[in-house]
Amino acid sequence: MAEERFTCRWAALSLSNIASVFLPDLLHLRESSASIKHELVSVSTTGGASRAADWLKQNKIPNAESIIVYHSWEEMLEKGDFDVVYISTPHPLHYAHVQKALQCKRNVLVEKPATMNRAQFTQLCNLAKEVNVVLMEAMWTRYLPATLYFQHKLLPRIGDVKRVYAEFSFPIVSPDLSHESRFLDKAAGAGSLLDQGVYALTWADLALNGLTSSQDKTQTEVVYAHSMPVPGVQGDVDDINTIILNKIKINESGGKQQEAVAIVTTSMTLPGSSKPAFYQRLQATKAAPAVRIEATKASVSVPFPPIRPQELYVQWYDEEHLDENGFETDEVIKMPVERGWGIWYQADVIAERVARRNGNDQGTGEVIGEEESGRVIGWMDRAREMAGIVYDAALEQV
Numbered sequence: 001m002a003e004e005r006f007t008c009r010w011a012a013l014s015l016s017n018i019a020s021v022f023l024p025d026l027l028h029l030r031e032s033s034a035s036i037k038h039e040l041v042s043v044s045t046t047g048g049a050s051r052a053a054d055w056l057k058q059n060k061i062p063n064a065e066s067i068i069v070y071h072s073w074e075e076m077l078e079k080g081d082f083d084v085v086y087i088s089t090p091h092p093l094h095y096a097h098v099q100k101a102l103q104c105k106r107n108v109l110v111e112k113p114a115t116m117n118r119a120q121f122t123q124l125c126n127l128a129k130e131v132n133v134v135l136m137e138a139m140w141t142r143y144l145p146a147t148l149y150f151q152h153k154l155l156p157r158i159g160d161v162k163r164v165y166a167e168f169s170f171p172i173v174s175p176d177l178s179h180e181s182r183f184l185d186k187a188a189g190a191g192s193l194l195d196q197g198v199y200a201l202t203w204a205d206l207a208l209n210g211l212t213s214s215q216d217k218t219q220t221e222v223v224y225a226h227s228m229p230v231p232g233v234q235g236d237v238d239d240i241n242t243i244i245l246n247k248i249k250i251n252e253s254g255g256k257q258q259e260a261v262a263i264v265t266t267s268m269t270l271p272g273s274s275k276p277a278f279y280q281r282l283q284a285t286k287a288a289p290a291v292r293i294e295a296t297k298a299s300v301s302v303p304f305p306p307i308r309p310q311e312l313y314v315q316w317y318d319e320e321h322l323d324e325n326g327f328e329t330d331e332v333i334k335m336p337v338e339r340g341w342g343i344w345y346q347a348d349v350i351a352e353r354v355a356r357r358n359g360n361d362q363g364t365g366e367v368i369g370e371e372e373s374g375r376v377i378g379w380m381d382r383a384r385e386m387a388g389i390v391y392d393a394a395l396e397q398v
């Protein structure tokens with residue numbers, strides 16, 4: 001018997017810039033045979049009457065005429081008829097928006113970083129479980145084919161990871177960027193660590209902990225963090241950040257042994273491994289890797305942009321892989337996204353989970369990627385403490 005097809009009905013809380021990427025990616029170009037179908041059924045916006053109409057038109061959203069437009073996100077969460085809400089407001093608002101959504105028993109996909117700090121994230125995870133719904137941080141990079149290939153096919157073969165360089169910089173901040181933009185306004189969560197560092201740290205996490213099962217007694221912690229602010233901007237907006245993570249193994253007698261190290265860098269003013277045109281065209285690649293993972297048998301390089309990997313470069317140097325002259329061998333693994341920008345993969349992940357739960361009383365809710373997101377957010381807390389990156393306490397409240 002053919003499997004039933006699930007249509008995931010989405011609500012969008014905000015018509016943000018990233019909503020203009022995510023929703024068209026999700027709704028356009030989908031194979032009619034895909035087991036999951038996605039539909040946008042409601043949006044909420046703080047904008048006036050024409051805002052949603054213009055947005056739906058500009059983004060060529062299918063069935064726009066039947067989409068319910070709310071001018072109160074609370075009302076949409078309370079009364080709307082949908083399966084998952086996608087929350088893409090600036091990060092200091094995520095906590096209140098997700099909390100309300102969960103209180104209304106909504107499944108939630110929330111943009112990265114899920115929250116301003118770990119305490120907020122833990123609180124939301126507990127609430128999602130309590131009210132029996134699914135919560136997921138939109139860390140879309142984790143769900144791309146190249147990333148999954150790295151984690152599940154390469155990582156088990158390259159030996160012990162010893163050192164990781166994870167870099168995600170590109171010059172978002174130009175001299176003419178308004179200081180009111182969310183990239184420069186501290187009240188909107190501005191700062192390279194929360195905006196870009198969350199990706200670079202995710203790569204460090206994939207490399208250091210992508211294979212670690214919860215049985216393994218390891219611990220990865222921030223041991224160094226340094227930050228330089230964007231010059232000439234009020235409120236010390238963190239820009240050039242350097243973080244060092246140590247992974248340690250705890251042996252049976254409680255002793256600690258160093259396993260690996262990661263050096264993580266970000267910047268909103270330096271190009272890093274990007275081409276300066278990246279932010280306009282979001283397509284550039286360059287030979288210098290953004291991420292390099294050095295293990296005992298091979299190293300793996302991920303070209304820019306590491307948020308959307310499509311190729312992995314492997315340099316094998318263990319005995320088994322040397323060529324007839326005793327030289328190292330190279331492998332290029334191409335794993336392109338199947339269509340569009342690829343930000344839709346994460347939507348299939350949460351939709352499949354929601355479909356599986358529908359009609360089954362699970363008893364408790366679940367958080368997709370809870371450990372991973374929690375670890376990265378926790379590292380950002382610690383890095384901020386060490387590097388003196390501070391936000392108004394009101395944005396951090398639980």
Ligand SMILES: NC(=O)C1=CN([C@@H]2O[C@H](COP(=O)(O)OP(=O)(O)OC[C@H]3O[C@@H](n4cnc5c(N)ncnc54)[C@H](OP(=O)(O)O)[C@@H]3O)[C@@H](O)[C@H]2O)C=CC1
Nearest residue numbers: 014015016017018045046047088089090091111112113182
């Ligand atoms: N996954 C990815 O690749 C990316 C993720 N992001 C993440 O997405 C989030 C949004 O970023 P971005 O798209 O650049 O943001 P924008 O500044 O483009 O949009 C934010 C939107 O939030 C809504 N909003 C603002 N204030 C409020 C409020 N008080 N109450 C309700 N809604 C409000 C507004 O939507 P409206 O006008 O409709 O009311 C606004 O347009 C961030 O957390 C960021 O880190 C950002 C870029 C890429």
Ligand SMILES: O=C1OC[C@@H](O)[C@H](O)[C@H]1O
Nearest residue numbers: 018112172195196279307
């Ligand atoms: O998530 C993101 O990825 C792409 C960048 O343009 C943006 O700064 C960031 O928020």
